[in-house]
Structure formats: structure tokens, C-alpha cells
Amino acid sequence: MHSPLTGDFPNYRPRRLRGSDTLRRMVRQTRLHPDQLVLPLFVRTGRKIRDEVQSMPGVFQLSIDEAVREAASAQKAGVLAVILFGIPSKKDVRASGAYAKNGIVQKAIRQIKKDVPGLLVITDVCLCEYMSHGHCGLIKKCGKEQLVDNDSTLKLLAKTALSHAEAGADVIAPSDMMDGRVATIRRELDSNSFKEIPIMSYAAKFASAYYGPFRDAAESVPQFGDRKSYQMDSANAEEALREVALDIQEGADIVMVKPALAYLDILYRVKSEFGYPTAAYAVSGEYSMIQSAVKRGWIDEQALTMESLLAMRRAGADIIITYSAIKAANWLKN
Ligand code: PBG
Numbered sequence: 001m002h003s004p005l006t007g008d009f010p011n012y013r014p015r016r017l018r019g020s021d022t023l024r025r026m027v028r029q030t031r032l033h034p035d036q037l038v039l040p041l042f043v044r045t046g047r048k049i050r051d052e053v054q055s056m057p058g059v060f061q062l063s064i065d066e067a068v069r070e071a072a073s074a075q076k077a078g079v080l081a082v083i084l085f086g087i088p089s090k091k092d093v094r095a096s097g098a099y100a101k102n103g104i105v106q107k108a109i110r111q112i113k114k115d116v117p118g119l120l121v122i123t124d125v126c127l128c129e130y131m132s133h134g135h136c137g138l139i140k141k142c143g144k145e146q147l148v149d150n151d152s153t154l155k156l157l158a159k160t161a162l163s164h165a166e167a168g169a170d171v172i173a174p175s176d177m178m179d180g181r182v183a184t185i186r187r188e189l190d191s192n193s194f195k196e197i198p199i200m201s202y203a204a205k206f207a208s209a210y211y212g213p214f215r216d217a218a219e220s221v222p223q224f225g226d227r228k229s230y231q232m233d234s235a236n237a238e239e240a241l242r243e244v245a246l247d248i249q250e251g252a253d254i255v256m257v258k259p260a261l262a263y264l265d266i267l268y269r270v271k272s273e274f275g276y277p278t279a280a281y282a283v284s285g286e287y288s289m290i291q292s293a294v295k296r297g298w299i300d301e302q303a304l305t306m307e308s309l310l311a312m313r314r315a316g317a318d319i320i321i322t323y324s325a326i327k328a329a330n331w332l333k334n
């Protein structure tokens with residue numbers, strides 16, 4: 001780790017490694033590989049639908065048949081996993097669509113598992129896409145205030161997770177940030193013979209303006225208030241470590257930090273503190289910022305995307321969820 005900064009080293013050349021690109025390639029300390037990437041998919045009802053999300057060029061709301069095609073091209077590019085988000089045709093105040101046996105995600109899981117064998121299907125477990133008010137949990141009235149009720153929400157999350165497992169999901173990824181959800185979901189899966197299904201927990205998820213375009217894509221903008229009562233304050237690093245510790249105690253198999261680029265310090269600390277399998281979510285806003293500059297010809301998409309993904313790896317991410325997964329995997333091949 002130490003370089004000689006003083007003394008007599010006549011042959012020492014600071015910083016630059018002599019020799020060829022080949023040698024530089026051999027001693028690269030961080031590597032990016034398609035195996036590490038996860039592609040998010042937004043699934044909706046209908047057939048042959050590929051609706052581009054306005055704020056996310058290249059990202060689509062897909063009907064199940066189209067989602068299968070997208071999943072297949074991810075696999076062809078070398079991507080091993082997708083993460084599914086559902087856009088139901090109806091929303092209500094109990095998020096019934098989230099745990100319906102024939103809900104949009106449940107159907108998509110079955111179809112993708114059938115038509116794209118070998119591809120790992122991760123499911124995002126949250127209620128906001130299915131709630132008429134767009135919050136991640138049940139609302140209770142407290143005088144004039146409407147609050148998200150942590151404890152009653154847990155039952156619905158467990159129900160949702162179980163329905164995904166029953167449909168054939170390989171990994172369950174709760175993203176709601178309610179306290180105690182990992183333990184509750186773990187218990188539900190275990191007592192229904194799904195002991196072997198891993199939980200990838202959105203453990204350190206910050207209340208972030210970077211989620212804006214996602215809420216367009218998933219049609220899940222909160223109708224009142226914000227998510228600050230359950231998502232974390234972006235000022236708090238120690239709290240993030242506590243959240244991660246709790247999720248590990250509750251049985252999380254993989255812990256996630258989200259967003260990625262603006263939270264590389266958190267990623268680094270989570271990986272060094274716990275040494276656990278760690279995921280980073282390069283969120284919608286990160287993607288949209290790059291795309292909008294690309295559209296104007298202001299930056300080089302490939303160079304910037306790869307540099308950003310590499311930075312997440314350097315900071316400690318084993319897995320990266322990114323809307324650029326297919327492109328990145330193809331760039332890595334060539
Ligand atoms: C659902 C969820 C969100 C994201 C992933 N799961 C949105 C939110 O919390 O508002 C954000 C992903 C992105 O911005 O790409 N809770």
C-alpha cells in the first residue's frame with residue numbers, strides 16, 4: 001500500500017505504470033462484469049405494449065410479452081438477473097394488486113421463469129405502486145394528519161412477498177423501509193416452505209430526489225406528503241449503518257444501498273463494516289441525468305456509464321442494479 005515518497009529510488013517513476021495497455025489491464029484493481037448487473041423491468045397489463053417513460057429514454061413500461069423479450073435480450077447480453085416492478089390496472093387503499101394471485105408481477109414472474117429459463121427473477125416488494133395514494137404503507141388518520149402505519153403494513157408486505165415466492169420468484173427484495181419487515185417476511189417465507197429464498201433488503205434507502213423519474217415510470221407519486229417518515233435522511237451515515245445492521249440481524253442475505261452515486265461513502269462503509277454481499281441501486285435520476293446530457297451531445301454515454309458503474313464497484317458493490325444493464329453488458333463484451 002505504501003509508495004516510497006522519500007529516499008533514493010533512482011528507478012522509481014511516480015504514478016504511471018511503465019509498459020503496455022496489457023500490463024495495465026492485468027493490474028487493474030477493480031473490474032466490472034455482466035454477472036454483477038441487474039436489469040429493472042416495469043411490467044404493466046396489455047399486449048405488445050412498449051411505452052417509453054418520458055423522463056427515462058430507453059426505459060419502457062412493458063406488457064408481459066414484451067417484458068419477456070426484454071428479459072431474453074438481457075440474458076443474451078450476459079445479464080444474469082432482472083428485478084420486477086408492477087404497474088397494476090387498478091389501485092386502492094389496501095394495495096390489493098400487490099398480493100393478488102394473478103397480479104401483474106405474479107403473472108410476469110411465471111411467464112419469465114417459463115420463457116427465459118435460467119434467468120434469475122428478483123421482485124421488488126413494496127406497496128406504493130398499488131396504493132391509490134402512492135405511499136409505501138397503509139395510512140392511518142391521526143387527528144388531521146395522515147400517517148403511514150408501520151406495523152399494520154408489515155402483514156401486507158409479508159403477504160406480497162409470499163405471493164411472489166409462490167409464483168416462482170428467486171429473490172425477494174423489500175424496498176418499503178418499514179421497521180421489522182425483513183424479520184416479518186423471513187418468518188412468512190420460512191413457515192411456508194420457502195426457507196431457501198433469499199432476501200435482498202433495500203437496507204439503506206434514502207429519501208431522495210433521484211427517484212423522481214421512477215415515480216413517473218411506476219406511476220407512484222405520493223398524492224400527499226412525502227416519504228421522509230420512512231425513508232432515511234440523506235444527512236445520516238451512522239443511521240444507515242444501524243439500519244443495515246438491523247436488517248442483517250433480521251435475516252437479510254444481501255444488503256442494498258440506494259441511490260448509488262451520491263452515496264458511495266455509505267456503500268464503502270457498509271461493505272467495510274459488515275463484509276456482507278452488498279448491492280447498489282443506480283436509480284432513475286442517475287440514469288436520466290446521464291441520458292439528458294447524452295441527448296444534447298454533452299457527454300459520452302459509454303464512458304460515463306462505465307466510469308460510474310466502476311466507481312460503485314470500487315466503493316464496495318458486488319451487485320449493481322442499473323437501467324443500463326443491457327448496454328453495459330454489451331459494451332463489456334466488445
Ligand atoms: C418503491 C421503489 C422506489 C424505487 C425502487 N423501489 C421508489 C420510491 O421509493 O419512491 C426507486 C428506484 C429508482 O428511482 O430507480 N418503494
Ligand code: ZN
Binds near residue numbers: 129136175176
Ligand atoms: Zn414504495
